[in-house]
Amino acid sequence: MSNSRTAVLFWQLAILVLVLVVWQWGFEWSRALLPKAYVPKILDPYFVAKPSLIWQSFLRLGCFADSAGFAACISGNDNNLWVATLVTLKNTWWGFLFGSASGIAVGLLLGRSDFLARVFGPYVVALNSIPRIALVPLVILIFGLGDLSKIATAWLVVFFVVFFNTFEGTRAVDRDQIAAARLLGASEFTVLRTVVVPSALAWVFASLLPAVSFALIGVIVGEFIGAERGLGKLIIEAEARANASEMMVAIFVMMFVGILLAIAVRSLQSYLLRWQPQFEASA
């Protein structure tokens, strides 16, 4: 067991080192050794930057190594890496929160009412057929270039994912469990609170992990199309200057933001669903 775990860790590190080495020096080495036609253009640092340049850009954008000092550097750039990350993280979080809360609420409502489900069914299908990203320019037109339009975009993307799962989860609740709860004296609302919600929770959480990524995608796309601040804005600016390493910095920061949010959702999930076998160990 521990043996195979060490082996896995070894290979994971080996791959990481290999990728970094090829990325850093691959282009130079292959140009020195191979005829020009055989050198893959994609490795050109002009396009993909390289680890050392990305690190330098990271230090510069994050104001870690500035001659004027940290404070002066921060106040000199109102979309520095810190502000951009915070803004994107904040908008992703609120979009995710509103999107999943409303998705859960509407999912429960339609899931529990056959009448409402039949009335709204076709509208839900129609709205869901719109690629959400196509709505982003409209959202920016309505809510402006500020944070609100990014939150609204993330909300749009998250809502339907969570809604559909909650709806299905509510539909899949064991009818005999509901009957049992009623026979033990539960009112309609108590049934909802003590049987339907806990039972549908597994379905809800199955959608929350992708929903986090979707929220981040929604915010970044919103920032691409029109924003004052944020990591997406940072990328668009870097693109205008053909600065691949700055883009890479923003991409890596997004990766970490995504991982952090996923870990947060995952730990909440393993606590709330600790009665399920797959989460037993972490309970």
Add this chain to the structure above:
Amino acid sequence: MIVAPGPGFALAREEDERAAPRTRIAVRGLTKRFNASGREFVAVDDVSFEVKQGEFVALLGPSGCGKSTILNMVAGLLPRSGGHILIDEETVETGKVNPRVGYVFQRDTLFPWRTVEQNIGYGLEIARLSKTERAERVASAVEKAGLSGFAQSFPRMLSGGMRQRVALMRTLILEPEILLMDEPFGALDTHTKLEMHKTLLEIWERERQTVLFVTHDLGEALTLASRIILLSARPGRLKEDFDVAIPRPRDPVGVRETAEFGRLYSHIWHSLGEELRRTKAD
């Protein structure tokens, strides 16, 4: 059908109980028709019977004879197509829960996200009992069911028999006077079934609830019940009504060696066999 109680009603009732036990469940001309793909079929046809205070009645019949359908109508889980059901002289309304009536399912309907303790305490929680009183009653129910040491376990960690014990306690903790049971041990293996019979006999011989117990297992009916109502094959009609005069306290193993058990077994077995042949002929 409802007779308004006159003055001295309570007194009269007490005297009645001493003389002849009062009727708790009255089923009269009960009929159930279902629509299956446009064709109507009769599942229960004009069934009438009564269950008196403190009786343990088994509703026995071949599978598909509508015995669970009858039970579900008595519980108010299913609307009836015709006839009357009275519990304590009041008409049963579909969808309305009677707090004096407890129901045990065949299927596992425990809440998997609640621990054994939380499952058993569910009804008390809804009744808004104080935490301390709840904990006290749950603890004694856990012990009664022989589940000490499993109070904090989730249902999926338990065996089928233990889960059904939890389900039984979840219902019994509310102290129902009338207990409706729909083949509660139907999914258990023979050995576990015997243990459950022992548990149920112990509880019932002490507390004497009024029980209506649905089963297709003749041995089970004879072990537990004081009366057996035999239903015909579909459509379910009343076929015969037997008193089971095996003395109590009963032991689920020893009971099978009594003469009465053997006599009733072969008698009912023949009657049941006729119905099984009819089912096959259909």
